[in-house]
Amino acid sequence: MTAVSEEIVDVSIPVLVDPDTGERYLGDKERLIFCVDTADIRALDDRQDSTPINMDRDLSSDGELLTYYLFIQVYDYFAEKGWWGPDGQRTPCMLQFDISGENRGNASYGEFQDGFHIFSFSIDDGAGQSLQVIAHEFTHGVSSTNHIGQYENETGALDEALSDLIGNTVEADIRQWSPSENPWLNGFRRAHKYQHALYAWDEFYTPFTDHPDDWNDEGNVHDNSHLISILAWRMYEIGMTPRDVFDFWFTFDLTLTPKTDFAETAMKAAWCAEIAGLSEYAPAIQQAVEDLKLDDNSLPEYLKDHQGMIVYENPLDEVNVKAGFFDPLHDEEFATWPAAGTNKVAAVFGEGTCWVVFVQTSEEDNLVVWNSAEKTWESADPERLTEIVENCDSDYYIEIFSGGTITELGE
Numbered sequence: 001m002t003a004v005s006e007e008i009v010d011v012s013i014p015v016l017v018d019p020d021t022g023e024r025y026l027g028d029k030e031r032l033i034f035c036v037d038t039a040d041i042r043a044l045d046d047r048q049d050s051t052p053i054n055m056d057r058d059l060s061s062d063g064e065l066l067t068y069y070l071f072i073q074v075y076d077y078f079a080e081k082g083w084w085g086p087d088g089q090r091t092p093c094m095l096q097f098d099i100s101g102e103n104r105g106n107a108s109y110g111e112f113q114d115g116f117h118i119f120s121f122s123i124d125d126g127a128g129q130s131l132q133v134i135a136h137e138f139t140h141g142v143s144s145t146n147h148i149g150q151y152e153n154e155t156g157a158l159d160e161a162l163s164d165l166i167g168n169t170v171e172a173d174i175r176q177w178s179p180s181e182n183p184w185l186n187g188f189r190r191a192h193k194y195q196h197a198l199y200a201w202d203e204f205y206t207p208f209t210d211h212p213d214d215w216n217d218e219g220n221v222h223d224n225s226h227l228i229s230i231l232a233w234r235m236y237e238i239g240m241t242p243r244d245v246f247d248f249w250f251t252f253d254l255t256l257t258p259k260t261d262f263a264e265t266a267m268k269a270a271w272c273a274e275i276a277g278l279s280e281y282a283p284a285i286q287q288a289v290e291d292l293k294l295d296d297n298s299l300p301e302y303l304k305d306h307q308g309m310i311v312y313e314n315p316l317d318e319v320n321v322k323a324g325f326f327d328p329l330h331d332e333e334f335a336t337w338p339a340a341g342t343n344k345v346a347a348v349f350g351e352g353t354c355w356v357v358f359v360q361t362s363e364e365d366n367l368v369v370w371n372s373a374e375k376t377w378e379s380a381d382p383e384r385l386t387e388i389v390e391n392c393d394s395d396y397y398i399e400i401f402s403g404g405t406i407t408e409l410g411e
């Protein structure tokens with residue numbers, strides 16, 4: 001069949017046969033993987049609308065077959081090593097497919113419910129047709145079995161990083177990608193373009209927050225994960241193969257406790273290399289984790305010579321705030337918040353960039369914007385902010401003139 005990427009894929013899959021009618025359903029008795037169509041993939045607790053997929057009657061498209069087929073490839077990759085299913089114990093998996101079309105680009109692990117590991121996929125788009133994405137979701141099941149901590153801040157970022165790293169190695173190994181052919185890895189070559197920090201308090205670094213919630217992606221777990229994921233790049237550079245990288249991170253996953261955070265990751269890395277049989281790489285891995293500055297998240301004392309920092313005390317009374325930075329010249333946006341345990345906002349940017357700075361609460365109508373000309377916070381609303389940005393009103397610009405500068409805002 002033809003994938004959305006236009007790749008032609010040969011698909012062969014196990015099916016379940018109803019002995020009375022001979023009808024075929026999408027599922028596998030051996031691996032205990034069952035596929036269902038569902039009207040709303042977000043309503044995990046309300047699955048009465050879920051129906052088994054009768055291959056002869058119900059297939060909405062080839063997309064379901066393809067996701068199911070790729071899921072089996074991921075399952076078998078882990079099983080070959082002796083780890084059956086997300087929890088390693090052959091517990092059944094349910095793949096639910098969104099047939100409403102409302103959840104495009106969605107793939108998720110919905111945790112363990114009613115005896116099943118639940119995975120949800122939208123059909124006919126890249127998410128459900130990517131080995132890496134499916135292996136990412138599968139790894140969430142592995143990590144939760146191995147006691148990953150709360151899905152917030154450092155432990156949430158580790159959860160995402162393990163899924164990204166292991167998910168990527170599974171696809172890289174199955175497809176025999178060289179590092180230069182690995183699109184995910186190549187993203188890190190231009191980390192700043194994608195707003196990824198390369199180490200703590202690099203450009204686009206967001207500190208941990210005292211108020212993880214939906215509004216800040218539980219403490220920016222999907223971005224802070226890159227601080228760990230970037231290690232994959234270093235690992236390939238020192239000659240590790242996808243299988244080595246998989247073995248390293250799987251070993252690390254097995255050493256998780258609910259409290260494993262970034263500092264502990266840095267501490268355990270060399271030891272995990274030893275127990276994974278990769279001791280020749282241990283010194284280089286140790287160096288790589290040290291370069292990430294994972295164990296010290298206090299404000300940097302000095303900056304690289306092409307970077308500047310903007311710092312200020314949260315000007316609002318509320319503590320749960322988002323600090324917005326908008327670069328009108330490059331049409332770039334960046335958000336952060338006060339660092340955990342402080343009321344201070346800080347962000348590092350590249351030399352020559354120029355930012356309009358505002359702070360808002362979750363009721364986004366109220367916000368304050370920094371007026372550079374008057375050196376004061378000015379109360380505004382979203383329309384006023386748009387006006388400032390669209391008119392390129394330079395009274396509100398804060399420019400990072402030269403590297404090493406720290407611009408403190410305050411009344």
Ligand SMILES: [Zn+2]
Pocket residue numbers: 136140160163
């Ligand atoms: Zn994830």
